[in-house]
Amino acid sequence: MSVNTLNSASLKADFPLLGRQVHGKPIVYLDSAATSQKPRAVLEAMTTYYDDYNANVHRGAYLIAEQSTTEMELARQKVQHFIGAPAQEEIIFTKNATEALNLVVNSWGRSNLQPGDAVLLSLLEHHSNIVPWHILAKERDLELRWISVGDDGHLDLSNLDKLLDGVKVVGISAMSNVLGTVVPVRAIADAAHERGAVVVCDACQLVPHRACDVIELGVDFLAFSGHKMCGPTGIGVLWGRRELLEEMPPFLGGGEMILDVSTEGFLPNELPWKFEAGTPPIAETIGLGAAVDYLTDIGMEAIADHEESLTAYALKTLEDRLGESIVIHGAAHPRGGTISFAYRDIHPHDISQILDQHGICVRAGHHCAKPLMRHLGVTATARASLYLYNTESDIDCLAYALNETAAFF
Amino acid sequence: MSVNTLNSASLKADFPLLGRQVHGKPIVYLDSAATSQKPRAVLEAMTTYYDDYNANVHRGAYLIAEQSTTEMELARQKVQHFIGAPAQEEIIFTKNATEALNLVVNSWGRSNLQPGDAVLLSLLEHHSNIVPWHILAKERDLELRWISVGDDGHLDLSNLDKLLDGVKVVGISAMSNVLGTVVPVRAIADAAHERGAVVVCDACQLVPHRACDVIELGVDFLAFSGHKMCGPTGIGVLWGRRELLEEMPPFLGGGEMILDVSTEGFLPNELPWKFEAGTPPIAETIGLGAAVDYLTDIGMEAIADHEESLTAYALKTLEDRLGESIVIHGAAHPRGGTISFAYRDIHPHDISQILDQHGICVRAGHHCAKPLMRHLGVTATARASLYLYNTESDIDCLAYALNETAAFF
Amino acid sequence: MSGLEDLYREIILDHYRTPRNRGEMECPPAHRGEGFNPLCGDDVVLYILADGDTIADVKISGNGCSISQASASMMSTAIKGKTFADAKAINKAFKKSLSLSEEEEGEADSAEEAETNEDNSVDLGDLQALQGVMKFPVRIKCATLGWNVLSESLEKLNLD
Amino acid sequence: MSGLEDLYREIILDHYRTPRNRGEMECPPAHRGEGFNPLCGDDVVLYILADGDTIADVKISGNGCSISQASASMMSTAIKGKTFADAKAINKAFKKSLSLSEEEEGEADSAEEAETNEDNSVDLGDLQALQGVMKFPVRIKCATLGWNVLSESLEKLNLD
Ligand SMILES: Cc1ncc(COP(=O)(O)O)c(C=O)c1O
Numbered sequence A, B: 001m002s003v004n005t006l007n008s009a010s011l012k013a014d015f016p017l018l019g020r021q022v023h024g025k026p027i028v029y030l031d032s033a034a035t036s037q038k039p040r041a042v043l044e045a046m047t048t049y050y051d052d053y054n055a056n057v058h059r060g061a062y063l064i065a066e067q068s069t070t071e072m073e074l075a076r077q078k079v080q081h082f083i084g085a086p087a088q089e090e091i092i093f094t095k096n097a098t099e100a101l102n103l104v105v106n107s108w109g110r111s112n113l114q115p116g117d118a119v120l121l122s123l124l125e126h127h128s129n130i131v132p133w134h135i136l137a138k139e140r141d142l143e144l145r146w147i148s149v150g151d152d153g154h155l156d157l158s159n160l161d162k163l164l165d166g167v168k169v170v171g172i173s174a175m176s177n178v179l180g181t182v183v184p185v186r187a188i189a190d191a192a193h194e195r196g197a198v199v200v201c202d203a204c205q206l207v208p209h210r211a212c213d214v215i216e217l218g219v220d221f222l223a224f225s226g227h228k229m230c231g232p233t234g235i236g237v238l239w240g241r242r243e244l245l246e247e248m249p250p251f252l253g254g255g256e257m258i259l260d261v262s263t264e265g266f267l268p269n270e271l272p273w274k275f276e277a278g279t280p281p282i283a284e285t286i287g288l289g290a291a292v293d294y295l296t297d298i299g300m301e302a303i304a305d306h307e308e309s310l311t312a313y314a315l316k317t318l319e320d321r322l323g324e325s326i327v328i329h330g331a332a333h334p335r336g337g338t339i340s341f342a343y344r345d346i347h348p349h350d351i352s353q354i355l356d357q358h359g360i361c362v363r364a365g366h367h368c369a370k371p372l373m374r375h376l377g378v379t380a381t382a383r384a385s386l387y388l389y390n391t392e393s394d395i396d397c398l399a400y401a402l403n404e405t406a407a408f409f
Numbered sequence C, D: 001m002s003g004l005e006d007l008y009r010e011i012i013l014d015h016y017r018t019p020r021n022r023g024e025m026e027c028p029p030a031h032r033g034e035g036f037n038p039l040c041g042d043d044v045v046l047y048i049l050a051d052g053d054t055i056a057d058v059k060i061s062g063n064g065c066s067i068s069q070a071s072a073s074m075m076s077t078a079i080k081g082k083t084f085a086d087a088k089a090i091n092k093a094f095k096k097s098l099s100l101s102e103e104e105e106g107e108a109d110s111a112e113e114a115e116t117n118e119d120n121s122v123d124l125g126d127l128q129a130l131q132g133v134m135k136f137p138v139r140i141k142c143a144t145l146g147w148n149v150l151s152e153s154l155e156k157l158n159l160d
């Protein structure tokens, strides 16, 4: 473990919501894979924007408009450095990761994929990295192929070479939001690149939890959401390699994304604005910048270490206290702090309902990964997911309350 | 004038930003057509969300997830009633008006327009209601036609019947963001419907300033942005008639918008979620709901009356004090409180820069309406735009400072 | 455990543990309908074997939480042997007991609405136990999942 | 009026009121480049008549604010009669004086960069007056509009 360990119990004080009670019990928030809580610093950055310099960006010559533009572009640089992107022009702000992925599929996909071309996805993918491909596949007559998942919750890469044959683009999640699987993105990206395929990485669960460097990952596009990384709702990020972004046609059309418009046609703006049509989520971008600062100050290594050891503690505790009555779905090491499980034969929805009475928040459902659920042979799982502010005591509460659940059914 | 007149001077106290100083002078914010300031109530609604019940919507069975879902859907109902929409399923949340318009063009447009079909737009349109059509027109070989603008700043509808011949869809702004023109949307919509065309209305400048009823407007789609109506950034609205929305294919693909997903394909969700892919802008939706409450409490009639009389005051004051040195571009009555002007031969950018030294915020530029600017024969205008919190004193400051500007050049 | 007992009434847990009319039927002659809860992936499959305009037999399959499966099981006992019209009335009465109108589930014919409103007196019996879900808005979707499939199935059967 | 005098120096206003080298040229033989400021719609059109690798003549047209037009006018006097290489060096020195590196404007060859950094001693003369825009970040785009057209034009001319 790193020397720089977290004191999560005291970190909780940074998050106003974590001080509240639910049904008379202190809240135990274990649903950060769905959305994280927000530290005070992020909320303050947005309040300061609204109270002090709220103005539309890139448009006004007056002071507060200059300030909002400067702060928004500063946030872009923070995000750039956070993921090791070579240039700020490569950082495109969207409303969420889903829009970011749809942008790639629509802009890059429509201009590069022809009938018969193959797209390779993994069974770990979230619907956001599946449905846009389904839509384009139907329109363009593309073939979708799937990397399967083994019993250990990891991708089965034994036949990767064969799967890649004729593939133009690979869509790959860097960390499963169901099983916690850490995916060997670099190896897949290298193999894909050998075949000339482009690699689109869904990093929604990676960027909030691990130090992340797009060059080291070796991918061509990276998508993630602000709300899962201590940032506000309404903001997502697409990073792409400049050469690819330059060649791509615009996706959404409107203000900001143009150089010139006439009744005859239009000239698109430069990167990154070419892909940012309309008034951007200004406060949200600034909030995301503050979230990046917050995470950077704490240190992504320390966060990863903390989650690693807390995950180990959780797996052990659940097994020790609940024995055979709990089944943890995947994944073997390396894995993140997202733990999907079945408990007795109680439906996840009912588990979550009863845990709620103890102040415990866990997700129950298909986690927007139905192909994976089908593969696992379940319709739903219960899922506890950890973040920097979770403690061993949170895990103890979960184990205790799960035990109580059994009494009901 | 309505009995229920506003006391804008005291309303200013609701808006934290309007209490600040710029360059040592009290701020005079005259750029609400770009984005409005936000009342405390809106910021508080969002802070309460983040501090008390931040959780992803439509997903969790735990208390705070239920609460966030309930509040988000409540905001949808508020917006529904605010614009007189028949059903809450017809209210689709987007990131801004631009996305809303792109949704219509991509989903309705792609499934209904064939090569050779004509699209009728007006020269008053904002780039958001032009560029998406340009993109589709190029892809589908559509013909774009234009309703022209007369010297009075109003649409030239004399040849509307001829223009409508063969037109499948009309894209029309309800109020110009450059000239303030109030467009006779109902008459255009009725004529369009007689020809079987569908009407897409850009109501970005209407909804914040006038009581608005989609049935009375008689349109098929209505798009607007939260940030121009006292709401936060990062949220927009598309309203559409249910029959049309039901038939339309999804636009963005991902979580929330599906009923089922497999490796073979997917089933889209019901309205409105079919069009809301990914984690929505939750806090922003709730903030927009609070903005609707705020505007409703004050009363849209009172706001419209206030703007009407303040606009008259502004036009008179500028003329009285600046005489021939100021040229107001369009529009004759009926018009809203957006005043574009030229002052001497000073470039708008320079005007705005010098006004800023007096604490006055006005826009300078093409206002994302370059086809209109070309038609007016200018590359840029200065624009002062009014809202409920503006006062006669704000106008007096503007007139005074404009006079000072002349000294510089 | 405030309210939790209201949700998990004994009769509900009984139907969950021992679901009635569980199974599948050959289609045709039976009619098959299916509904998903998009939020949690639960599904209810409803088989109806019609005899004229009577529900001669009914079977339920699918997977889901205690509420969705118990509600579907209770529904099956409530509609078995009933005419389409009676089943429709029960459906309406049940949704009304959860403060939902059929309208919210689709386009209602308001004339018909007014008419049916009169025989308000459908006896919900055990189904009343499901009213506890009203305190748990997210679970309302679970409770109504099977009933929405019933609405759709009856509509289709009426067309045949 | 803090800072405003820094922005609107007399020399700038002079170039704005009396722009130098204003006009158009026939193309070819001249080369024409155009740049937009997407934010305000301003544009600068730059005509360069080359003689070998020397800028024999230059004309400016287009519309815009005092800063964009004055800056283009000042640029025209600075580059007229200079070699492409000299013009490039002036461009770089000017951008550097606004704390911008050429890199930010496009892909720079870092070897070349290092080389050019040595002849730091380009005398900006009147152009120094434009440094006042640094206090007004939005106006930097106005000040550099013509210079970005120059970069592009020189690149194209070098290829010919
Ligand atoms: C008339 C009009 N239409 C569309 C828009 C675009 O709105 P947004 O930038 O919020 O998408 C605006 C404002 O920028 C506008 O004034």
Ligand SMILES: Cc1ncc(COP(=O)(O)O)c(C=O)c1O
Binding pocket: A033, A034, A096, A097, A098, A099, A126, A128, A129, A173, A175, A176, A177, A202, A204, A205, A225, A236, A368, B255, B277, B278, B279, B280
């Ligand atoms: C792995 C993964 N991909 C994509 C998404 C979609 O993100 P969003 O809903 O913010 O667009 C999520 C979260 O919902 C996720 O966990």
